[in-house]
Amino acid sequence: MNSFKRITIDPEICHGKPTIRGMRWPVEVLLDLLASGMSIEEILEDHPELEREDILEALKFARASLSGVEEL
Template sequence: MEWRTYISADQNVLLGKPTVKGTRISVEHIIGLLAQGWTEKQILENHPRLTKESLQAVFSYIQECLKDGLLYSNA
């Protein structure tokens, strides 16, 4: 999955946070919903501009960030 097809960061949208292209829905928001126990089905029903592919792109983006060490804590 090439996440760059679905995820972008634009300084004019949510202060540059990574979002699903064409929306103001941030990667952070989607991960937060999942952390709260939302299912993929619930997310797609409540955010009709998202697709299964865009959700998969969010996971690919997070996986790449982890692989590159961008999310490691110094603690």
């Protein structure tokens, strides 16, 4: 899954979970926020360190993880 430029996996950050750009923002947390009903705009407003592309890539990464493909 190395085709995702905004997703990093580092054993020293968040126990090796996929995160956004090496920050302590696990992909799963972004998915939880979206699943709770928050819009992308609301997430970005509450967390200005994130970018729209981060959230979109997190969704693509989750989709690729489930389907077993390297990139979408």
